[in-house]
Amino acid sequence: MTDINLTLKEVRRLAFDCLLANGCDQANAEAAADNITMAERDGYQSHGLFRLPAFVVSLRNGKVNGKAVPKIDTLAPGVIRINGxxxxxxxxxxRSRKALINRAREQGIAIAALTDIFHMAALWPDVEPLAEQGLCAIAMTSSRSFVAPAGGVRPLFGTNPLAFAWPxxxxxxxxxxxxxxxMARGxxxxxxxxxxxxxxxxxxDAGGNPTTDPQAVLDGVMLPFGGYKGSSIALMVEMLAAGLIGQPFSPEISAASNNDGGPELGGQVIIALDPDRFGDKEGWRDHCESxxxxxxxxxxVRLPGQRRHAQRETALANGIEIPETLHKEILDLSSA
Amino acid sequence: MTDINLTLKEVRRLAFDCLLANGCDQANAEAAADNITMAERDGYQSHGLFRLPAFVVSLRNGKVNGKAVPKIDTLAPGVIRINGxxxxxxxxxxRSRKALINRAREQGIAIAALTDIFHMAALWPDVEPLAEQGLCAIAMTSSRSFVAPAGGVRPLFGTNPLAFAWPxxxxxxxxxxxxxxxMARGxxxxxxxxxxxxxxxxxxDAGGNPTTDPQAVLDGVMLPFGGYKGSSIALMVEMLAAGLIGQPFSPEISAASNNDGGPELGGQVIIALDPDRFGDKEGWRDHCESxxxxxxxxxxVRLPGQRRHAQRETALANGIEIPETLHKEILDLSSA
Structure with a gap:
């Protein structure tokens, strides 16, 4: 497989043009292209341009609204809802990041409930910008059912990522x-x-027996990390990203899927906390550094994120590589 | 080992008398005895009367203040601090539960930061009462360093429990x-x-090599569940239960310990969320039940907590069993 080198500016342009050509307006294309560029920049190829063709399918068949206008409501002093x-x-x-930051600074703790959104990106780009503003952030989202609960042999939970950022x-x-x-499904x-x-x-496998055959796992069920303890984390994510905010649980996401390979409609939460409001404003940064x-x-031992940030330095200096076939596919989708 | 049967009322009385005889005032003895009784009631012997002798040691040597008067401050609209x-x-x-419930109902989300407290109980008794009031609750606390970070071979993290409750x-x-x-250290x-x-x-073991010898693990280091993913959860607990609220990280707890076998001074957080304030007030309970x-x-497959609640029914009907030696030890400590 031959790779080609792109600058991050070229990555963004490639993604933007493709999204614009497939039904996104300027604002939606820019935001999604930024997100894809962040993924490529930090070495998350699986959440970068690689995902773009699937988005195009769902934009073309009308599942994803390329001209979405997110709407922000304040449901309580510490709760904002963003309907996507x-x-x-x-x-x-x-559109909502500033509002969440302001709420967290005012209240000490605040939560954003994102509803009616299509999420197929990594979660770290949702929390890292908040930590860059001095906040702690925790994000969760559900997905289609792929993971068995502890003791079970059939899919129930999504892959249900949990992301955390600390300044x-x-x-x-x-x-x-x-x-x-x-293991990641990808x-x-x-x-x-x-x-x-x-x-x-x-x-x-589909019969509920342990297997090392990847196709058998794809036809069967994935297991949660750490047994029943990972299963508990998966349950917490379902309750917060679905039950709490009136969005579909993973089995409901699966049931509603049109199986077009694109993203699925669902919810997400982000909790933001301002360490300056917890009584140790002068001390917490040095304390944590120690x-x-x-x-x-x-x-x-590494701090989580260090490898990704090192990769970023490389990408900023040298650009990134993508398969020539993927590059051609995206160009074709952009001109169709 | 011979066991004796006690009613829950007798358990509470046994704990209360012992705490009162060893320096606790009425309020502190009642609260701690209630907590111990909940543990025995739900089959958590490791957090029940079994812990009492260690508390007595720390009460007698003056480490634990048996006449503590917790003080509640509001640090931000969504943040209360309880100095223990x-x-x-x-x-x-x-003393602070009602304030946290009120904050969560008003703000949608709120957090209690407990500081200068001695925690040697289970965490579920801290979150379950909030869920019984219709709230979702998440609690975390740090402890002495016993667990290696992913990639490491020396203790860093505490056993850092995370508890979650959903109504x-x-x-x-x-x-x-x-x-x-x-595995639990106990x-x-x-x-x-x-x-x-x-x-x-x-x-x-102390040399950083995998071992199945329990004494070698006690002299060496415990591993986080699920490898680097469990290690990440441990890090999150450190940041929220220590860094955020100006309380000691696990290595600081270890360094400050007088090694008397009793509890250690540290912090805890409890986040409470009111599902009624997230836009699906009429629907969320049925949605979650589905x-x-x-x-x-x-x-x-069980729901987390089901086994404990079944155990509770048994204890309410038949009382609980404790080793006769433990019963005698507590009686001796109460009359000394």
Whole structure:
């Protein structure tokens, strides 16, 4: 497979033109292109241009509203709801971020409930900008049912990612973004394509038996990380990203899917906290740095996000590589 | 080992008398005795009367303030701080619960920061009462360093439990309460006492090598559940229960310990959310019940908390059993 090199500006242009050519208005195309560019910049190819063709399918068949106008309501002093108007989630985030930051600074803690949005991006781009503004942020979203609850053998939970960001003093934020499945679904798909066996514990076949065959797992069910403890985290994500805010649980997302390979309509929450409002305004940054220092004093230990931020430096200097076939596919979709 | 049977009233009386005889005032003794009784009632022996002798040690040596007067401050509209005055955490919870509930109902989301408290109880008793009032609650606390970060071989994180409670329609709340270590430290201690090998993956010896020898793990380090994903959860707990609220991180708790076997001074947070304030006031309870029904339709799947609630029914009807030696030890401590 031949790769081609693109600058981040070229990545953004490629994504923007393709989205604009397929039914997005300027604002939606810009926001989604920014999000895709962030993913490529930080080495998250699986959430970058790779996802664009699937978005195009759902824009063309009318599932995703390319001209969405997100609407913000204040439901309580600490709660804002952003109805995404059935658009790609990126614009809903861009339009509401300032409101969430202001709420968190005023209230100490606040939550954004995003509804009627199509999420197929990583979650870290939703929390990292808040930490860059000095806030702590926690985000969760549900997805189609792929993961068995502890003790079960059939899909119930989505891959239900949980992302967390914490601001640092003179460094990029600490950020993690992790699915509740042992392995990302995309990795299982790649293993199936390349005919590689999976490690034990990733999933069960359709009969509920442990298997290392990736296709059998795709036809069966993925397992939560850490057994019943990961299953509990998955349940928490369902309750907050669906039950709390009147959005579909993972099985409802699956049932409503048109199976076009594109994103699925659902909800997301972001909790933001302002450490300046918790009684240690002068001390918390140095206090936390001392802990990070202790953590990094162990060989082999990284702060979550460090690898991604290193990758970013490389991409800013040298651009990124994408398969020539993907580049051609996107150009074709942009001119069709 | 001979057990004796006690009614829950007798459990509470036993704990109360012992606490009162060892320096607690009426209010602190009642709150802590209630907490211990809840643990025994729900089958959490490890957090019940079993812990009492260690509390007595710390009350007698003056580490724990038996006459603590918790003080509540409002730091922001969504943030209350409860300074526990170096007392057992139970009274701080009892005194502040109503304020947190009111804040959550008014703001939609609120957080209680508990500082200068001694926590050696389970976390579910801190969140379940909030869910019984119709709120969702999330609690976290840090502890002494026992758990290695992903990639590391030395203790950094505490066992850092995370508890979650969600209200149900006509049933006890869904509640989980889980440490970030693969296995509870108490279970490893019991395996060491009984000379049983551990399952693989629980911990490393002091040289950083995997071992199934429980004593080697106690002398070495415990591992987080689910590898780097559990390690991330542990980090989140450190940031919220320590960094955010100006309380000690786990290594600081270890460093400050007088190693008397009793509880350690530290912090805790509880986030409370009112589902009625998120735009689906009429629908959320039935919507969530439909999800629980789907979850329970799989053989072998339980809702977190179900086993504990079943145990409660048994204890209310038949009382509970404790070792006669423990009963005698507590009586001796109460009359000394």
């Amino acid at each position: 108007d059935k658009g790609i989630v990126a614009l809903a985030h861009q 640092r003093k003179d460094a990029p934020p600490v950020v993690f973004d992790q699915a509740v499945s042992v 990795e299982v798909q790649i293993a199936a394509r390349d005919d590689h066996a999976l490690p034990a514990g990733v999933g069960l 802990f990070f220092e202790e953590m990094l004093s162990q060989d082999g | 005055d170096k007392g057992i955490v139970a009274l701080a919870h009892q 149900r329609k006509d049933a006890p709340p869904v509640v989980f309460d889980q440490a970030v270590s693969v 279970e490893v201690q019991i395996a060491a006492r009984d000379d049983h090998a551990l399952p693989a993956g629980v911990g490393l 999800f629980f029904e789907e979850m329970l339709s799989q053989d072998g």
